[in-house]
Amino acid sequence: MAVAKKPKRLAKEELRRIIELCQSVEAKGLNPFLVEVEDLISIVKEYFPDWKNPEELALDAETLNQIASVIKMQSEWIKHRATSLYRDPFLIEEKLRSLPVETLADLFLQAWRPIVEMEQVTIPSLSEALMYWDGLAPLDERWRRAVFVLSETEATTREDLIRQGILSSETFSVELERLWDELKEATGEKGRIGYWDFIGAETYEETVRRAYLTSFLVTYGYATLEVHPLEERIFMKPNKKPVSKEDAQFFSFPISISPEEWMRWRQGREA
């Protein structure tokens, strides 16, 4: 017999009732086995094909999440019952309600082992604190010193790189020409060399320096970058003469030079 489908509004209300039921079990500390999880799941399953928009799907997911919480509570309930600590809660509550205050306190004292904590000022700690106080600048002076300048994020300049030791102060074009010669020598008869094999060096810093210079080799027409996207390989091809790119259409091709990539290259080379 086919069961008539409920309108969406009623179905949503039913899911909300399930959520409230699960939440109340947790909030009131009720026995989680009072909830018939299988019945709830079959309701969620029945309505699932009707949900189309994100709001409805989110309600469905929230209902499942709450049911999962009840299952977790059921598991914890069983674990607690299996421990040696488990005693009938109603029996304990009854005792707690009926025992006089003095007896309760007396019983607690037999099971209570308070932590020993000490706080004490010593002469060495006082003298150390005094030395610190002497050396501490007045507040207005300290606050004056901590002036921060808000600056925009900007691209690294050649001067910055020289200051950080990535580039030397040698004339840039001399460095580029030297690297161009090195590229021509490295490619030999094959006419090309893998990008990482060319820029890769013994240290990460040196690798970054070579990658930086290599980008100018390509930009200024000393070399061409050959990209094979499917094989994920990049090659460097030196040009015999610097090629003018006045008419060419420029585009950027970012290449990641992360320490991880460099390590991978080194390991590959050593293998």
Add this chain to the structure above:
Amino acid sequence: MEARPRSLTRKTYYAMKMKRAVHLLFYKRHREPGVKGWELRRRLGPDYPKVLNLLDDYLEKLDLAVKTVFEEEASPPEKPRLDQLDKARFYVTLRGSLTPRETKLVGWRIDDLAALAVSLGYLISKGGKAPRKDLENLLRVKLPGWRADLNLSRFVRSGYFIEDENSQLYLGWRTRAEVDQKRLINLFLEAEQA
């Protein structure tokens, strides 16, 4: 790691370590009292469990004990491995028990202590978790409402309970360190009703 200098005798070496352990364990160094195992290892060396055992023996004469609270509270290991000890927290606690008269000296009124006993008994019986409202209702049977609320807030502040955003109370770190939960429940059940 600290190597033992050759000139030190075994006894002097451990006496020195015990003193250092006393400083670490007795004085509160963080928000919570007690010291983590890994911190003791760093300060006392890899043989810190032995130093703690010696200290525990020594403290017995003073009715104090070195208490270890393991991360796996439900099933503390019988023979803990070094990595389990590293993650555990160590405290110095009373070894015996206080008499009702002595409780005044540690700043507890008898009805506050009874409120703590009732709250702990109730929470333990409920598997370590219960709504704050239930506990307030239970305490209000014998305490004025404002005092029940004040007491619960005090117990949360001092670490006996943890309260979440849904006003659910759980057993806190201080309960694990200070209260023999099994013994407390058994004492309640064995007590003769008035």
